Amino acid sequence: MPEGHSVHRLARQFGDVFAGERLAVTSPQGRFAQGAALLDGHILIGSTAHGKHLFLEFENSLILHVHLGLYGAWNFGGDASFRGASSIGAPRRVGEREVRDDAGADNPAYAGPPDPVGAVRVRLTSAHGWADLRGATTCETITDAEAASVLARLGPDPLQNLAGNRESFTEAALAKRTPIAALLMDQKVIAGVGNVYRAEVLFRQGLDPWLPGTALPAEAARRLWDDTVAVMSDGVRDGRIVTTPPRYWTASEGLPAPEDSHFVYRRQGLDCRNCGTPVALAELGARKLYWCPSCQSA
Template sequence: MPEGHILHRLARLHQRRFAGAPVRVSSPQGRFDAGAAAVDGKPLTRAGAWGKHLFHHYAGGAIVHVHLGIYGHFTEFHLPEDGVPEPVGQVRMRMIGLKNGSAYGTDLRGPATCAVIDEAQQADVIARLGPDPLRNDADPALAFKRITKSRKTIAALLMDQSVLAGVGNVYRSEVLFRHRIDPYRPGTEVDETEFTAIWADLVALMKVGLRRGNIVVVRPEDDHGEPAYAPGKPRTYVYRRAGDPCRLCRTIVLTAQLEGRNVFWCPSCQAGQSS
């Protein structure tokens, strides 16, 4: 599932390419016909993100709410001079816009959510989310309060979108390693100094992800040795490195299922309840 920086990158891209001009919106697949008709031909006033949720605001108050889920993705394209290309695959929503003399399009496939909502419904979505490290209006104190009231593991809490919005499996495994925190430590045992450092690190790391489009978590002095877990990906400390030696201490990296998702950690660098 895409982590929050991807949604913020999409919001910035769609703001740049479509905002301030009318947008043709359709549903080649047919599953979003009514929603597309509600905004088709209206100007997009702004695009924004909160955690893993994308919001397209149209003149008149309609908002297209997108949550990509596990399989959703946007495909961006420039319109060729010979017309609009035929959609490929199951395109839930197609947007086409002309701005500053350039014609752009984007196709959305496989989202968990693609629906037209109003401002009150958007407020309800946001009310269920925790602070987003990539938003200037984020209040980290809300996340700390929720963490310290819970006996759930800190690894589970960092992935809970009602606690922190936008953090996914890569960032949670890596930030816990970077701060030498056992993923199984209860939230009630995380102190304010530790959380403040985690929050600041998430803000910095996710801003890098927003800027570069990749999750970059390994410090330059550690960025050597075994290759990344997949071609074209930056190195990680522990994420998807189970069975490989820790980049710092050479202890074998472990993994386990935690509330339905795999968590990765070094039992030496992150010694604690799970050691």
């Protein structure tokens, strides 16, 4: 799925284009008809993200809770007020960037949303535009109490980086014999990291992915947290996961080409950008793990 940075961008975007608006909420696909009816015709108050979870709060105190899972995505469109609203969701290629909707820019006579294409789980429509959700693993209408129980299952979010979060992460990471690569994917330990950031921050920190949490020095865990905060914050800014610094980019303008954006993710068999050793690939917990056996030996 889109990792935490994409969900935080979605939260911001929903606030930008829909907050304060009365929304029609429908389920063209039908699977979410009941939950949609509970929200239909109510005003969106705000939107928040924690890790990979998105919460859209309505004025009737109900919340639309969405988790995109492996292949969920939101698409946006509308009038000029939607200019810059990106479609955000499951990437289909390495380094794929968000697709911006510029329909409103040269089409001020916005006449309403198009007919739904494909399996649209939920559609939000305001007077100015629309948003379609497809393929999400979770899409449900919940109460405040239910939202609180979702949050209770999640660890600290590096994109909130509140006081005490770094120590909470450090404590949780050092408490288990689980390999650090698995701990980074445990949303109770750190919320919002996915398979790309997991591989990339471990490389950036020179950490052996198989090192048990119990063997990780506390200082290394703190550096790992801080680097995750930094690299995911860049992701929120850029709308893309870029973990390589500019000296690794062949393009001189703007962001790097997709193939220059990562150190190890999906680079198995290719030379490590630092030492030339072939990048390794293994399965860990049914997900692919990429790392440089030479650089990541700490």
